[in-house]
Amino acid sequence: MAATLVGLGVLIAGYSAWGKDSNTSDQKLANLYKIDQIEKTWHKAASRKNLNLMMSLWAPKATATIGGKTYTGKTAIRGLFAKSGPFQPQNHWESDTPAYKIRATVNGSKGTLYFECHYVDVDTGKVVTAVGADQEVRKINGRWLITNLTAATVTLKP
Amino acid sequence: MTESAVAPRQAADADKRRLLSRADNPLVRAVGRLPVKVRTKLLVGFLSIAALLVLVALLGLRVLGQSNLRAEHLGALQVRVAGYQQLEADAAALRQELAICAGNADYATWLNGGRRSAAGALGPACLRKIQQPVESVLALLGTATQLGFKPTASESGQVRQIKSDYGRIKVLVPRIARSSRASSALHARAEQLSVDLEVAARGLAETTTAKTKALIAENQHSYSSSRNLFVAVAAGAVALALALGLLLSWSLIGPLQRIGRRLAAIASGDFTRHVEVANRDELGALGANVNRMNDELDRLYRELETASRHKSEFLANMSHELRTPLNAIMGFSQVLREKLFGDLNEKQEEYIGDILSSSDHLLALINDILDLSKVEAGQVELEIAPFSVREALERGTVMVKERALRNGVALGLMIDPSVGIVAADERRVRQVVFNLLSNAVKFTPAGGSVEVRSAQVNGEIQVSVADTGPGIAPEDHERIFEEFQQTQVGVEQREGTGLGLALSKRLVELHGGRIWVESTPGVGSTFTFTLPVEAG
Numbered sequence: 001m002a003a004t005l006v007g008l009g010v011l012i013a014g015y016s017a018w019g020k021d022s023n024t025s026d027q028k029l030a031n032l033y034k035i036d037q038i039e040k041t042w043h044k045a046a047s048r049k050n051l052n053l054m055m056s057l058w059a060p061k062a063t064a065t066i067g068g069k070t071y072t073g074k075t076a077i078r079g080l081f082a083k084s085g086p087f088q089p090q091n092h093w094e095s096d097t098p099a100y101k102i103r104a105t106v107n108g109s110k111g112t113l114y115f116e117c118h119y120v121d122v123d124t125g126k127v128v129t130a131v132g133a134d135q136e137v138r139k140i141n142g143r144w145l146i147t148n149l150t151a152a153t154v155t156l157k158p
Numbered sequence: 159m160t161e162s163a164v165a166p167r168q169a170a171d172a173d174k175r176r177l178l179s180r181a182d183n184p185l186v187r188a189v190g191r192l193p194v195k196v197r198t199k200l201l202v203g204f205l206s207i208a209a210l211l212v213l214v215a216l217l218g219l220r221v222l223g224q225s226n227l228r229a230e231h232l233g234a235l236q237v238r239v240a241g242y243q244q245l246e247a248d249a250a251a252l253r254q255e256l257a258i259c260a261g262n263a264d265y266a267t268w269l270n271g272g273r274r275s276a277a278g279a280l281g282p283a284c285l286r287k288i289q290q291p292v293e294s295v296l297a298l299l300g301t302a303t304q305l306g307f308k309p310t311a312s313e314s315g316q317v318r319q320i321k322s323d324y325g326r327i328k329v330l331v332p333r334i335a336r337s338s339r340a341s342s343a344l345h346a347r348a349e350q351l352s353v354d355l356e357v358a359a360r361g362l363a364e365t366t367t368a369k370t371k372a373l374i375a376e377n378q379h380s381y382s383s384s385r386n387l388f389v390a391v392a393a394g395a396v397a398l399a400l401a402l403g404l405l406l407s408w409s410l411i412g413p414l415q416r417i418g419r420r421l422a423a424i425a426s427g428d429f430t431r432h433v434e435v436a437n438r439d440e441l442g443a444l445g446a447n448v449n450r451m452n453d454e455l456d457r458l459y460r461e462l463e464t465a466s467r468h469k470s471e472f473l474a475n476m477s478h479e480l481r482t483p484l485n486a487i488m489g490f491s492q493v494l495r496e497k498l499f500g501d502l503n504e505k506q507e508e509y510i511g512d513i514l515s516s517s518d519h520l521l522a523l524i525n526d527i528l529d530l531s532k533v534e535a536g537q538v539e540l541e542i543a544p545f546s547v548r549e550a551l552e553r554g555t556v557m558v559k560e561r562a563l564r565n566g567v568a569l570g571l572m573i574d575p576s577v578g579i580v581a582a583d584e585r586r587v588r589q590v591v592f593n594l595l596s597n598a599v600k601f602t603p604a605g606g607s608v609e610v611r612s613a614q615v616n617g618e619i620q621v622s623v624a625d626t627g628p629g630i631a632p633e634d635h636e637r638i639f640e641e642f643q644q645t646q647v648g649v650e651q652r653e654g655t656g657l658g659l660a661l662s663k664r665l666v667e668l669h670g671g672r673i674w675v676e677s678t679p680g681v682g683s684t685f686t687f688t689l690p691v692e693a694g
Contacts, residue, residue: 067265085272093272112250119268128272129264134254151265152257153349 031106034144035137039102039115043095046086046117054081059138059145066133066151085129086119093119093128101132109139113146116154130154189409190437196410199439203406210395217391221384228377234307235370241305242363245320248299249356252327255292256349292331299324299355313365316358323355413441417448424448429456470535477528484524488517526657529589530641533664540583540668547577547619550584551610554591558599558608566604574613582689586665590673591621593658594685598625606682614691618671622686629679638675639663662687 038057045054055078064071064080071080086093095117102115116132136148192199267274309317330348413435420433429452435445491513494502502510532538555571562569591610598608606626613620630638630645637643642656666673666687677683 067269080269083269083271085268085270088271091272129267131264131268134250134257150254150257152253153346153353154264 035104035111035113043097047094049087057146059147062147064149092122094122095119111137113137186408189405193438196439203402207399214392214395232373239366242366246359246363249359252295253352253356255295256352316362320358323351327351413437470531473527473531477524480524526661530661542581544579544581545584547580548573550588554595558595562599567599567602568607570609572611576614577612580619582669590662590665593662594623598623601627618688620688622684624684626682629681630677630683635675
């Protein structure tokens with residue numbers, strides 16, 4: 001009898017979960033789309049050397065760890081990018097952003113994002129550098145922002 | 159509409175009504191005609207309903223069993239999903255730890271404003287620092303690989319790959335810790351392995367999650383199907399049980415109602431029809447027996463009627479024949495007592511007196527029998543005519559006045575002014591009044607009283623004769639109105655024939671009235687009869 005009741009309970013719970021799942025699935029897809037937009041904005045900012053646009057992706061107290069060094073806060077991170085290759089006026093780098101270079105997850109108002117930057121020198125037509133990064137993102141005031149970035153080896157293959 | 163068109167329509171309506179009528183429903187009749195006992199029919203009906211209930215219960219158990227199996231499967235899948243997600247999380251943590259010191263030439267170029275660094279790769283010192291955190295993550299990864307469940311055949315290959323990558327990373331980490339600038343390649347390899355590990359774990363987690371979702375979807379679909387099937391079967395079972403119950407009950411109640419109506423008709427003296435019960439069970443037998451009883455009662459009733467009529471005719475004839483010689487006896491006895499043919503000695507006078515007294519008694523008896531027989535034979539026809547109740551009652555009291563005086567009984571008459579003329583047979587009414595008065599005077603002891611009252615009550619003339627006699631026991635109140643029945647006092651006094659009250663009752667009822675007695679033993683009695691103002 002108890003097993004029967006438990007079975008019935010699980011069945012009802014499964015039904016309820018399935019009913020809710022369709023709603024949460026839509027929300028999750030919407031959030032994933034917005035997280036995906038971070039990568040798009042990133043490369044747009046890098047290709048156009050738009051530092052403000054790049055910094056619009058970061059949370060106020062974000063951290064970035066690259067090459068064993070951690071940069072904390074938007075000012076430090078802005079300094080990091082100001083010195084980086086893509087933002088130098090003499091470099092004509094465009095970032096190749098195909099879909100295979102990105103991987104994102106979402107869990108409520110938190111998520112993870114990994115993507116790679118394959119910079120092509122438009123003058124020579126060659127890949128100058130390829131870097132990747134693991135990021136933690138969070139929905140703050142309705143916007144998805146990077147809260148933590150850790151540089152990673154480029155791994156994704158076309 | 160022509161008559162030819164109306165007739166088929168009426169026939170169709172009649173058929174429809176017959177189908178909807180409980181007792182005339184062909185199905186009900188068919189059940190009734192089944193040649194088995196009612197007990198068997200009820201047993202089959204109950205067993206069928208029980209079988210339906212068992213069927214519904216079995217179906218429910220089957221549905222719940224399947225649901226339980228799916229729930230167990232779902233639980234196992236969720237355990238696997240959790241295991242693989244943990245594996246993925248650990249691999250991601252490992253990759254992050256390794257990435258902290260990611261310092262290949264590309265990063266150096268990126269950080270250095272796009273210029274190739276002469277130092278080449280970054281962070282050999284960093285690489286030496288990461289051994290501790292990487293080993294702690296590897297320890298977690300090692301825990302996560304103790305999955306606690308057996309991977310499926312399709313997952314086994316990936317799980318083996320994860321274990322292999324895990325082992326290789328474990329070998330590489332100490333080498334990286336001891337690294338110099340030349341070990342950047344080892345670091346990159348370890349990082350690549352950690353990515354492979356993460357990808358493989360994610361693949362497993364996603365595949366298992368997809369299976370979980372598919373199972374939940376299947377559960378939902380299966381639940382809907384099972385629910386619909388269960389509801390349909392349950393509804394069908396209830397409908398069938400109801401139909402079966404109604405069919406059985408109608409096949410029993412219909413015949414019982416018909417038999418009940420027929421018995422009521424028989425009780426009211428109608429033997430003209432038979433009850434129609436098509437059942438071939440106990441009710442059919444009951445119906446047949448009721449019909450037999452009806453026929454037998456009809457036969458007996460007719461015989462009784464004939465016998466009663468013959469008896470009354472006989473008594474009427476005999477009474478008439480007896481009165482003729484009695485008149486001669488009484489006449490000649492009176493002549494002798496009057497000494498028209500010479501003197502009589504003392505003894506002869508005494509005997510003549512006895513003859514006359516006995517003749518009077520015999521004549522009264524014969525007259526009463528004659529009247530009663532005529533009433534029973536239906537030979538009495540009332541001669542309805544208007545007359546004064548007051549006068550009739552006064553004459554009645556006059557007739558018993560002498561005997562009342564002789565017995566020392568006071569006689570009173572009280573007539574309400576509302577009592578006037580009534581249409582009835584005056585002679586028969588006076589006969590009733592005389593019977594009641596003579597009984598009252600006869601049984602009231604000296605010093606007592608007899609009072610006649612009359613009033614109009616509820617449209618009827620009510621006449622009552624009250625005495626202060628010995629009274630009548632309650633158990634005799636009905637019996638004294640039957641032929642030859644007397645009270646104990648009457649029997650002891652050896653007066654009367656026991657026919658007077660019976661005759662009075664018949665005569666009153668012939669007028670459409672009623673007669674009854676109210677009495678308290680030792681106090682007295684009051685006999686009352688009513689007459690409709692318009693009798694007959």
